[in-house]
Amino acid sequence: MNRLVITPAVVERDAVLALTGELDMGGEEPLAEAVEKLIDASYRRVVLDCTGVAFCDSRGFNALLAARQATQDAGGALALAAISERLQSLLALVAGEMIFNIAPTVEQARLLLAGCAINSEAEPA
Numbered sequence: 001m002n003r004l005v006i007t008p009a010v011v012e013r014d015a016v017l018a019l020t021g022e023l024d025m026g027g028e029e030p031l032a033e034a035v036e037k038l039i040d041a042s043y044r045r046v047v048l049d050c051t052g053v054a055f056c057d058s059r060g061f062n063a064l065l066a067a068r069q070a071t072q073d074a075g076g077a078l079a080l081a082a083i084s085e086r087l088q089s090l091l092a093l094v095a096g097e098m099i100f101n102i103a104p105t106v107e108q109a110r111l112l113l114a115g116c117a118i119n120s121e122a123e124p125a
Contacts, residue, residue: 005019014047015041017047021055025057031063032067032070035071045116050080053083056086064080080102
């Protein structure tokens, strides 16, 4: 039984994965598979709604890093939304604010990613 439940949704051109439960070793593979499905379906802006994340350890953090890298490798961007105090504490320990796009809500994360897409399109190749 997975301790992490992932609920996918599509909002306009963005994919949102609502995470509920524990983001640890047991959540690595399900999160990677969910992100890969979105990439395969041509979604390049992915928001991880972390409202329901009750626990995250180093393996969960690695899963977040892998999701970010997979999205970037596909030419996209990933943002974390509505992170809990517990997850915020972990990210603060590892300078996660410098690694991840983080927003207080899913909608703000979507706007942040839309801005990233505009900025990357404006840069010379």
